[in-house]
Amino acid sequence: MTPIPKSDGDVSRHAAYLPGEPNRRVDREALRARIPGWGADVDPADRPSVPRLRYDPSASGAHWEFPERQPERWPRERSIEHAGLPPVFGTSTPPRGLSGVLRRHAYARYSEGRAAHWLLLIAADRIDAWESHLASFATLRPDNPITETGVLAEFDRHGLSSRIGQRRADRSHLWLDPIVVAGPWLLAGAGAVAAARALRRRRAR
Amino acid sequence: MKAMVYRGPYKVRVEEKDIPSIEHPNDAIVRVTRAAICGSDLHLYHGMMPDTRVGMTFGHEFVGVVHEVGSSVERLKPGDRVMVPFNIFCGSCWFCARGLYSNCHNVNPNATAVGGIYGYSHTCGGYDGGQAEFVRVPFADVGPAPIPDWMDEEDAVLCTDALATGYFGAQLGDIAEGDTVVVFGAGPVGLFAAKSAWLMGAGRVIVVDQLDYRLEKARQFAQAETVNFTEHDDIVVAMKQTTDYLGADVVIDAVGAEADGSFLQHVSAAKLKLQGGSPVALNWAIDSVRKGGTVSVIGAYGPLFSAVKFGDAMNKGLTLRMNQCPVKRQWPRLFEHIRDGYLKPSDIVTHRIPLEHIAEGYHMFSAKLDGCIKTLVVPGT
Ligand SMILES: [Zn+2]
Ligand SMILES: [Zn+2]
Numbered sequence: 001m002t003p004i005p006k007s008d009g010d011v012s013r014h015a016a017y018l019p020g021e022p023n024r025r026v027d028r029e030a031l032r033a034r035i036p037g038w039g040a041d042v043d044p045a046d047r048p049s050v051p052r053l054r055y056d057p058s059a060s061g062a063h064w065e066f067p068e069r070q071p072e073r074w075p076r077e078r079s080i081e082h083a084g085l086p087p088v089f090g091t092s093t094p095p096r097g098l099s100g101v102l103r104r105h106a107y108a109r110y111s112e113g114r115a116a117h118w119l120l121l122i123a124a125d126r127i128d129a130w131e132s133h134l135a136s137f138a139t140l141r142p143d144n145p146i147t148e149t150g151v152l153a154e155f156d157r158h159g160l161s162s163r164i165g166q167r168r169a170d171r172s173h174l175w176l177d178p179i180v181v182a183g184p185w186l187l188a189g190a191g192a193v194a195a196a197r198a199l200r201r202r203r204a205r
Numbered sequence: 206m207k208a209m210v211y212r213g214p215y216k217v218r219v220e221e222k223d224i225p226s227i228e229h230p231n232d233a234i235v236r237v238t239r240a241a242i243c244g245s246d247l248h249l250y251h252g253m254m255p256d257t258r259v260g261m262t263f264g265h266e267f268v269g270v271v272h273e274v275g276s277s278v279e280r281l282k283p284g285d286r287v288m289v290p291f292n293i294f295c296g297s298c299w300f301c302a303r304g305l306y307s308n309c310h311n312v313n314p315n316a317t318a319v320g321g322i323y324g325y326s327h328t329c330g331g332y333d334g335g336q337a338e339f340v341r342v343p344f345a346d347v348g349p350a351p352i353p354d355w356m357d358e359e360d361a362v363l364c365t366d367a368l369a370t371g372y373f374g375a376q377l378g379d380i381a382e383g384d385t386v387v388v389f390g391a392g393p394v395g396l397f398a399a400k401s402a403w404l405m406g407a408g409r410v411i412v413v414d415q416l417d418y419r420l421e422k423a424r425q426f427a428q429a430e431t432v433n434f435t436e437h438d439d440i441v442v443a444m445k446q447t448t449d450y451l452g453a454d455v456v457i458d459a460v461g462a463e464a465d466g467s468f469l470q471h472v473s474a475a476k477l478k479l480q481g482g483s484p485v486a487l488n489w490a491i492d493s494v495r496k497g498g499t500v501s502v503i504g505a506y507g508p509l510f511s512a513v514k515f516g517d518a519m520n521k522g523l524t525l526r527m528n529q530c531p532v533k534r535q536w537p538r539l540f541e542h543i544r545d546g547y548l549k550p551s552d553i554v555t556h557r558i559p560l561e562h563i564a565e566g567y568h569m570f571s572a573k574l575d576g577c578i579k580t581l582v583v584p585g586t
Contacts, residue, residue, distance in 0.1 A: 015449035024383025037547025042406035060296030078314035090331030121255035129213030150568030
């Protein structure tokens with residue numbers, strides 16, 4: 001690690017308080033010897049991002065002024081900041097269920113400039129996850145939090161030694177992860193057990 | 206085909222899906238031969254990106270072989286080996302006509318503020334990604350490029366995002382010869398940004414992170430000085446001390462939305478999703494750069510607001526520059542640097558896993574286990 005020098009308390013000894021040289025001087029030869037390619041792009045005018053915003057529509061390879069339109073196979077939700085539906089779009093996972101209703105509302109009602117737009121979408125994401133978990137229990141492949149979280153990697157990828165003896169900032173909130181991930185499953189499980197018991201008790205009566 | 210599928214926060218699995226079909230005359234279908242898991246995939250995995258739907262396939266870093274092309278495709282044919290930029294872009298809208306390929310207006314109905322990105326939620330256009338055996342590639346005449354014969358497939362897959370983004374981050378910094386450049390984040394993008402800073406003539410490159418194994422990589426791979434912020438009470442003061450109280454000329458934020466180091470910021474953003482991202486690294490960047498300096502942001506943030514120290518940026522007269530990388534603009538120069546041996550991107554790859562093990566791959570990367578820096582996914586093994 002780079003040693004960090006401490007101040008001697010006298011500001012007049014430090015660069016920030018003095019005019020300095022007009023340009024930084026560097027030992028180019030030493031840098032080139034140590035770092036292969038040092039300075040290959042040193043000329044600011046010869047970098048791929050220069051010039052900025054150069055108008056050159058032919059550079060991209062597009063052979064159309066406006067692309068053909070992809071067929072819209074279901075009503076495609078879109079930002080109201082668009083003039084209409086753009087010609088090309090993704091077709092993954094159309095909206096469905098309650099989360100789909102919320103998503104469509106978030107798009108139809110609020111622009112990207114409104115917090116409500118994004119907060120509704122995030123709420124819909126949480127609902128989507130639970131709708132999907134519940135729906136999966138009616139299939140041959142129910143969600144399995146053990147395999148799907150990949151938590152078994154803790155065993156064959158050195159979960160303990162990757163953390164013990166390391167100063168890692170994430171250790172301060174590591175304890176939150178199992179609660180965030182497993183907590184809702186444990187609560188749902190406990191809820192299901194309680195409901196089943198209540199049902200049995202009612203039947204027994 | 207087999208594809209990685211999102212099942213809710215922290216949960217993914219492999220499912221059998223239909224092979225994607227041509228939906229537009231300029232589409233191609235690509236058979237994926239190598240894909241990668243990216244740090245920004247973790248924002249999706251943790252449920253931080255709005256409108257991330259259960260059933261979506263992630264993956265915006267992939268290379269492969271053209272399987273099928275649409276009727277208007279002129280530049281590719283089945284059998285071509287191709288590398289695909291993570292940006293989906295039309296090449297002809299107002300923004301693309303000016304080289305802003307990452308800000309295309311014709312490919313994302315869901316948001317005008319974001320371009321199109323493969324496998325990156327509906328907020329980025331609702332496209333399935335490349336952590337699968339096959340993927341739909343729109344605008345095949347514009348986005349993908351043949352992999353040069355001499356180029357290794359693993360170097361090519363790193364050009365589709367991480368290397369291009371790191372290099373772009375250094376360009377956004379407008380580095381002048383002799384500048385001191387600080388890079389926050391020693392993940393793949395930070396490592397490439399540090400290496401690129403030297404190419405642009407930096408006099409000093411300092412990489413800051415919390416994980417010793419990644420800082421070790423920054424010393425070896427990027428010849429950088431390193432600072433572990435957990436060893437310092439206050440990383441901003443340490444940055445002032447090491448620059449003779451000037452501050453760095455250029456600071457690059459290569460961390461983004463899940464920055465750690467402040468319990469409150471991390472938990473409010475990453476766990477409670479109340480911010481668009483935890484701006485810890487960005488705020489450190491703003492406070493560590495010198496007055497009149499430049500902060501370059503290539504870490505990804507979500508669309509919600511973040512608690513950024515804007516007053517400091519204003520009072521210090523900073524230039525803040527940022528964008529998603531327009532990947533294809535970087536390629537010609539990056540190909541030269543790889544060919545000349547200045548850059549060997551695949552040196553940062555630590556793990557190669559079959560698609561079937563993707564759930565463990567995500568957990569390993571998310572929890573930073575086993576010295577993980579970059580994981581490649583190999584479908585069909
Ligand atoms: Zn990426
Ligand atoms: Zn465009």
